[in-house]
Amino acid sequence: MDLSSVFSLDGKVALITGASKGIGFxxxxxxxxxxxxVVISSRRQQTLDERANFLKSQGYEATGxxxxxxxMSELPSLVEQTVAKYGTIDILVNNAAVNPVFGLIHETSLEAFDKIMAVNVKAPYELCRLCYPYLRRSSGASVINISSVGGISxxxxxxxxxxxxxxxxSLTKVYAKEWGDSKIRVNAICPGLIETKFSEVLWSNDKTMTKILQQLAIKRTGTTAEIGLMALFLAASASSYTTGGVFSADGGFTI
Structure with a gap:
């Protein structure tokens, strides 16, 4: 068996949100x-251009x-521009997320609640719907939702x-069940503490880190590459019989 072929994404078009840095990039x-x-998306075109140019300098094909x-009104354009550039969409990675609140739940405002749910749930829901016509025509369609260990506990x-x-x-599992007949696989990754700007409030605090490390089997923070490699498995034909799965990459936090 040629193992390189089952982990190849040659010719596939991947749309990745929240991809100018961190796990997405x-x-x-x-x-x-x-x-x-790859089409990388985030809120600032200048940053995206810089990141896309970096990928191109490595010999890769990328657009920001x-x-x-x-x-929600911006999502159709994102899909349309991706298709206009590359002709289709084979892989969708819903990675963009927001968390403007760090504190007790009863102190979270409705405004913050709405913002969190819009980015973390509503946007993935809508992007899946918008990408469906293209995914169902793909020979190896895959949707990967980036959740969190917080989604498990x-x-x-x-x-x-x-x-x-x-x-x-839950959204991942519903789409997986309903889209099986369309040969679209939908899975989720639950990262633990990955050292990114997004999670800096946790890993930059010595007291917090001491508590977290005590709960880990692998006593260190994770890397974005470690999440990326799990995503590669889920995007490639190596995982062709895998859908509706929830995969943790958390150093043993949820054991």
Whole structure:
């Protein structure tokens, strides 16, 4: 067996949200190295252009398309521009997320609640719907939703964020069940503490880190590449019989 072929994304088109940095860009870089044409999206075109140019300098095919996923009216354009550039969409990675609140759940405002749910749940729901006509025509369609260990078990001071990530896991399973006949696989990854700007409030706090490390079997933070490699498995034909799955990459936090 040629194992390189089952992990190849050669010729596939991947749309990745929240991809100008952190986990999203880590996934984009690995997908591009595996042969995919990647569209990276976030809120700032200048940053996206810089990141896309970096990927191109490595010999990869990449394009940046600005989109604020909290604004539902911008999502159709993101999909349309991707298709106009590359002709289709084979892989969708819903990675963009937000958490403007760190504190007790009863202190979370309705405004913050709405913002978290819009980005973390509503946007993935709508992007899946918009990408469906293209995914169903693909020979190897895959949707990967980036959830969190908080979606499996609520994390302290991350109440509504955890709720939104639990909802994303349920959404993953519903789409997987309903889209099986269309040969579209839908899976979720639940990262633990990955050292990114998004999670800096946790890993930059020595007291918090000491508590977290005590709960880990692998006593360190994770890397974006480690999430990207799991995403590669779920995007490639290596996982062709895998759908509706929830995969943790958390150093043993949820054991």
């Amino acid at each position: 880590g996934i984009a870089e690995i997908f591009a190295a595996a042969g995919a044409k 398309i600005e989109c604020n996923v909290s604004n 609520p994390e302290a001071n991350l109440g509504i964020y955890s709720v939104s990530k639990a909802a994303l896991l």
